[in-house]
Amino acid sequence: MNAxxxxxxxxxxxxxxxxxxxxxxxxxLRFVEETSQHRAVRNGxxxxxxxxxxxxxxxxxxxxxxxxxxxxxxxxxxxLRDAACRAVRLARASARHAAAxxxxxxxxxxxxxxxxxxxxxxxxxxxxxxxxKLVAACARxxxxxxxxxxxxxxxxxxxxxxxxxxxxADIEQRFHLISQNFMATARxxxxxxxxxxxxxxxxxxxxxxxxxxxxxxxxECERAGREALELLDADDCPDDTRDLLLAPxxxxxxxxxxxxxxxxxxxxxxxxxxxxxxxxxxxxxxGRLQYGSPLMNISFDPxxxxxxxxxxxxxxxxxxxxxxxxxxGLLLRGLGSLxxxxxxxxxxxxxxxxxxxxxxxIDRMANLNLDPGDSTLDxxxxxxxxxxxxxxxxxxxxxxxxxKFQFGCEYARLIEDGRLTRVVRxxxxxxxxxxxxxxLKMVGNRESFGIFGTPxxxxxxxxxxxxxxxxxxxxxxxGVEIFGGGR
Amino acid sequence: xxxxxxxxRLLERxxxxxxxxxxxxxxxxxxxxGEDQTYLRFNAGKIRQxxxxxxxxxxxxxxxxxxxxxxxxxxxxxxxQDLCSLHAMLAQARSEAAALPPDPFATPLENHGQSxxxxxxxxxxxxxxxxxxxxxxxxxDFAGLFATGLQVRGVRNSEGQSHWYSASGFFLDYSLFTVNxxxxxxxxxxxxxxxxxxxARLSAALDADRRLLAQLQYPSRALPPGEYRVYLAPAAVAHxxxxxxxxxxxxxxxxxxxSALRRWIxxxxxxxxxxxxxxxxxxxxxxxxxxxxxxxxMTVPIADRGKPKNLLIGARSARxxxxxxxxxxxxxxxxxxxxxxxxxxxxxxxxDALKRLDSGLYIxxxxxxxxxxxxxxxxxxxxxxxxxxVEHGEIVAPIRDLRFDDSLYRIFGTELEALSDEARLFPxxxxxxxxxxxxxxxxxxxxxxFRLTL
Numbered sequence: 001m002n003a004x005x006x007x008x009x010x011x012x013x014x015x016x017x018x019x020x021x022x023x024x025x026x027x028x029l030r031f032v033e034e035t036s037q038h039r040a041v042r043n044g045x046x047x048x049x050x051x052x053x054x055x056x057x058x059x060x061x062x063x064x065x066x067x068x069x070x071x072x073x074x075x076x077x078x079x080l081r082d083a084a085c086r087a088v089r090l091a092r093a094s095a096r097h098a099a100a101x102x103x104x105x106x107x108x109x110x111x112x113x114x115x116x117x118x119x120x121x122x123x124x125x126x127x128x129x130x131x132x133k134l135v136a137a138c139a140r141x142x143x144x145x146x147x148x149x150x151x152x153x154x155x156x157x158x159x160x161x162x163x164x165x166x167x168x169a170d171i172e173q174r175f176h177l178i179s180q181n182f183m184a185t186a187r188x189x190x191x192x193x194x195x196x197x198x199x200x201x202x203x204x205x206x207x208x209x210x211x212x213x214x215x216x217x218x219x220e221c222e223r224a225g226r227e228a229l230e231l232l233d234a235d236d237c238p239d240d241t242r243d244l245l246l247a248p249x250x251x252x253x254x255x256x257x258x259x260x261x262x263x264x265x266x267x268x269x270x271x272x273x274x275x276x277x278x279x280x281x282x283x284x285x286x287g288r289l290q291y292g293s294p295l296m297n298i299s300f301d302p303x304x305x306x307x308x309x310x311x312x313x314x315x316x317x318x319x320x321x322x323x324x325x326x327x328x329g330l331l332l333r334g335l336g337s338l339x340x341x342x343x344x345x346x347x348x349x350x351x352x353x354x355x356x357x358x359x360x361x362i363d364r365m366a367n368l369n370l371d372p373g374d375s376t377l378d379x380x381x382x383x384x385x386x387x388x389x390x391x392x393x394x395x396x397x398x399x400x401x402x403x404k405f406q407f408g409c410e411y412a413r414l415i416e417d418g419r420l421t422r423v424v425r426x427x428x429x430x431x432x433x434x435x436x437x438x439x440l441k442m443v444g445n446r447e448s449f450g451i452f453g454t455p456x457x458x459x460x461x462x463x464x465x466x467x468x469x470x471x472x473x474x475x476x477x478x479g480v481e482i483f484g485g486g487r
Numbered sequence: 488x489x490x491x492x493x494x495x496r497l498l499e500r501x502x503x504x505x506x507x508x509x510x511x512x513x514x515x516x517x518x519x520x521g522e523d524q525t526y527l528r529f530n531a532g533k534i535r536q537x538x539x540x541x542x543x544x545x546x547x548x549x550x551x552x553x554x555x556x557x558x559x560x561x562x563x564x565x566x567x568q569d570l571c572s573l574h575a576m577l578a579q580a581r582s583e584a585a586a587l588p589p590d591p592f593a594t595p596l597e598n599h600g601q602s603x604x605x606x607x608x609x610x611x612x613x614x615x616x617x618x619x620x621x622x623x624x625x626x627x628d629f630a631g632l633f634a635t636g637l638q639v640r641g642v643r644n645s646e647g648q649s650h651w652y653s654a655s656g657f658f659l660d661y662s663l664f665t666v667n668x669x670x671x672x673x674x675x676x677x678x679x680x681x682x683x684x685x686x687a688r689l690s691a692a693l694d695a696d697r698r699l700l701a702q703l704q705y706p707s708r709a710l711p712p713g714e715y716r717v718y719l720a721p722a723a724v725a726h727x728x729x730x731x732x733x734x735x736x737x738x739x740x741x742x743x744x745x746s747a748l749r750r751w752i753x754x755x756x757x758x759x760x761x762x763x764x765x766x767x768x769x770x771x772x773x774x775x776x777x778x779x780x781x782x783x784x785m786t787v788p789i790a791d792r793g794k795p796k797n798l799l800i801g802a803r804s805a806r807x808x809x810x811x812x813x814x815x816x817x818x819x820x821x822x823x824x825x826x827x828x829x830x831x832x833x834x835x836x837x838x839d840a841l842k843r844l845d846s847g848l849y850i851x852x853x854x855x856x857x858x859x860x861x862x863x864x865x866x867x868x869x870x871x872x873x874x875x876x877v878e879h880g881e882i883v884a885p886i887r888d889l890r891f892d893d894s895l896y897r898i899f900g901t902e903l904e905a906l907s908d909e910a911r912l913f914p915x916x917x918x919x920x921x922x923x924x925x926x927x928x929x930x931x932x933x934x935x936x937f938r939l940t941l
Contacts, residue, residue, distance in 0.1 A: 045588070045590060045591060045592070046554075046555070046587050046588060046589075046590040047590075048557075049555070049556045049557065049583060049587060050556070050557040050558070050559070051556075051557070051558045051559070051579070051583075052558075052559045052560075053558070053559070053560045053561070054560075054561050055560075055561055056542065056561050066534075066537075068536075068537040068538070068539075069536065069537065069538040069539070070538070070539040070540075070541075071538065071539065071540045071541065071542065072541050072542075073541075073542050073543065073561035073562060073563055073564070074541075074563045074564045074565065075563060076563065076565060076568075079563065079564070079565075083539070083541070086539040086541075087539065089613070090525065090537040090538070090539055090613060091537070092614075093537070093612075093613040093614035093617055094527070094534035094537045094613070094614075094617050096617075096618075096621075097532070097533045097534050097617055097618075097621040098533060098534055099529075099530050099531065099533040099534055099535045100535075126586065127583055127586040127587065128586040128587070131586070131587060131588065135588075148744065149743050149744060185743065185744050187744055190750070190755075190862075191862070192744040192749075192862055194744075269530070270530050270531065270630060270664075271528070271530050271535050271630075273530070273630045273662055273664065273674070274529075274630040274631045274632060274660065274661060274662040275632070277854070278672065356920075358540050358542055358920075359538070360536050360538050362536075395857045395858055395859055395867070396857055397855045397856065397857045397859075397867050397868055397869070397890075398855060398869075399854065399855070399869040399871075399888055399890070400854055400855070400869065400871055400888075401888075404869065404888070404889075404890045404941045406859065406867045406890060406892065406940075406941070408858075408859055408860075426860050426862075428859055428860075430890065430940065430941055431941075432941075456820075458919070461526070461528050461631075461632035461660075461918065462526045462528075462538070462540075462632065462634070462918035462922070463917060463918045463919040464919075465919055465920075484860075485859075485860030485862065485863050485865065486860065486863050486865075487863060487865065487894060
């Protein structure tokens with residue numbers, strides 16, 4: 001598909017930096033350019049064709065020992081200089097009451113380039129061809145007259161960033177990102193059920209158009225349509241306590257909410273208390289807290305090429321590498337940038353990230369993955385006398401300390417005497433983070449491993465929505481409270 | 488010239504240039520959203536991050552022979568450069584429209600008239616605000632976000648329509664923390680907003696908050712799950728209203744099976760006669776026009792004494808389902824959303840709320856709501872901030888936070904015993920991409936039963 005044309009942004013980053021160098025005691029410049037194409041078809045007809053091109057610069061300026069930020073989309077010399085002056089004024093105004101001081105060590109003088117995978121550029125398919133594929137997907141989702149609504153959507157994003165500092169950092173990164181959403185709505189009288197491919201926003205990967213295997217997508221659309229009908233005719237999920245087998249497309253949410261957010265060091269420092277909340281994890285828990293069962297191995301991994309939040313460097317120029325956060329169930333390390341590491345005196349990772357050119361970076365989880373174990377999916381099912389299998393998230397909620405969660409899924413089947421049996425609808429489960437992770441009793445092997453993500457991790461003041469990736473095998477938890485809909 | 492005046496002139500010049508380049512069978516609309524804001528993020532009474540954001544985002548909505556495409560871009564503010572970008576977008580839009588099949592629900596652009604609203608004021612000096620907040624909160628653990636500056640919205644189209652809105656003002660959204668005798672963190676939430684910052688208002692608000700903090704320092708009570716009589720303070724009710732914008736009162740969402748209130752809309756399940764909900768743009772929290780330039784009525788009754796009156800309808804739903812638009816706006820993740828909702832107050836004097844509650848829970852705030860069963864209007868979430876066990880009309884102890892899971896048919900229906908006689912205004916504090924406009928006005932709600940589950 002042809003990338004949308006626009007007037008070129010005439011800016012030489014190095015020259016811009018050198019011209020601003022005298023404006024502050026230290027200067028950082030982050031240029032971001034991102035083009036997202038949102039293509040959506042509903043019931044076989046165009047629903048949304050939108051292209052968003054975002055470009056601008058965030059200036060970091062240090063004055064009186066305090067760092068402040070100013071964002072502008074005016075990339076002329078005047079525009080950048082004006083933004084630098086605004087950042088300096090903000091730094092001076094807040095220097096007497098700064099939460100933490102600035103040192104150049106918080107912005108490593110690293111030089112480098114990184115490019116995510118892309119075998120087939122987004123121009124390898126015309127808009128007419130892509131639209132035809134989405135129309136065909138709608139047709140495959142409609143497996144019956146009882147499918148009353150079908151939708152197919154793809155978001156193609158190309159992202160470039162260039163970060164430079166007066167202390168010598170110079171980093172360029174480029175990413176191609178694809179999100180997919182295919183959904184069937186089934187209706188029978190008052191009963192309405194929806195089934196999608198892995199949940200509405202879970203199919204998020206890096207790569208070019210090679211990511212989109214349409215033959216496989218079409219087959220999965222037919223399956224989603226059939227499963228929507230199965231849900232229509234199913235009984236409600238029972239209300240009781242039983243073993244819970246979660247698919248990777250639900251594990252993504254379980255890891256995200258009950259492991260990722262509580263381990264963010266800026267939350268532990270209290271930065272998020274006014275909005276998303278604090279954390280049950282305390283600084284003294286690192287190296288001591290048994291977070292879950294010995295089968296629980298979770299890493300911060302920005303190195304898996306196709307995963308949604310893989311990158312080479314974070315937004316302060318820290319080189320990104322894989323680190324275990326939890327090993328054999330023991331909490332080892334938090335999700336904290338160099339700033340948070342310095343403030344808290346704890347080890348962290350390269351996760352200082354911003355949602356765009358107009359936001360300052362904060363601690364974000366990026367890719368958070370659960371290592372495969374050694375159980376096959378069949379072995380896990382066979383081990384369960386009375387349980388339930390759930391997949392594809394549809395509801396999420398957890399408290400501000402990240403303890404008491406309640407999640408709902410699109411699709412579930414009971415497990416009885418070691419076999420998958422009846423489909424049940426409106427499945428939900430709830431629990432408390434630490435006891436829940438201690439109940440992890442089997443972990444699927446590499447064959448049951450799935451890579452997913454979401455573009456919508458919200459956090460920060462001012463608010464930021466950012467991309468994260470989560471990969472996991474199927475996992476089996478014992479004795480979980482489950483329940484259905486109604487009332 | 489001010490940021491708002493410059494932005495207004497830029498939109499005029501860009502639209503004149505773009506519309507002149509249209510072919511006879513083409514139409515276009517340009518909408519502009521921008522801000523010149525200062526954001527100060529506080530933790531422990533100190534500045535965690537200070538950020539200035541100056542941005543202008545232009546959207547081109549292009550129509551050609553039943554095709555519709557939309558492009559958005561960040562403007563530099565330099566007219567020549569931005570006009571060049573706009574012409575490039577127009578060419579791309581033309582090319583894309585030609586590649587698409589017809590869109591039967593693409594609405595023709597219309598002239599919905601002209602309007603201008605200017606609310607310009609001076610932003611307070613950052614240094615003064617920082618000093619006042621730091622001084623006033625020196626003895627308290629304070630976290631929050633202060634935002635101040637100008638916001639602009641404008642829409643012009645090739646049919647001659649032109650609407651403009653700009654406003655300046657601030658909000659301070661904050662939390663105060665303490666530790667009770669059992670070592671648990673407890674907190675109070677506050678929100679100040681208005682056209683002009685006044686440090687004395689903060690001091691007065693903090694004095695009231697300190698009294699609540701003292702009550703939160705008592706040993707807290709861990710309550711078992713179950714059904715409780717509760718009083719939801721207005722801030723908690725505002726979170727319930729927020730969730731209604733996830734499709735519940737959207738015409739499009741209802742027709743597609745995505746409205747949580749379908750059974751109420753279709754007359755199967757009633758809501759309480761005490762419950763009246765309306766869109767009320769007289770609250771003055773944002774423009775009445777939407778991104779198409781349609782002007783919403785000043786008020787749109789949605790629930791009138793429990794009866795369904797209207798759903799929110801935007802131009803696209805109107806075209807698809809053959810109904811009349813009431814100027815509603817869809818968001819990026821959800822169809823037609825409330826922009827200025829108001830729940831009408833009742834007759835329970837707020838000062839008597841605890842006495843009328845008698846024994847139960849006072850819930851100061853709610854957190855992280857989501858549907859747990861959309862078709863049953865069932866939602867879940869957590870209690871948060873100042874929440875207390877009340878016995879015989881008196882606060883006995885703060886509670887440990889609890890998860891709830893209950894249905895709107897009970898909350899706004901069978902269990903709704905009374906609404907407070909005063910409603911509170913909650914201007915929007917969302918700042919995704921840009922500072923939001925809008926907000927809600929809601930009273931407190933006394934419920935005979937509320938299901939707490941974990």
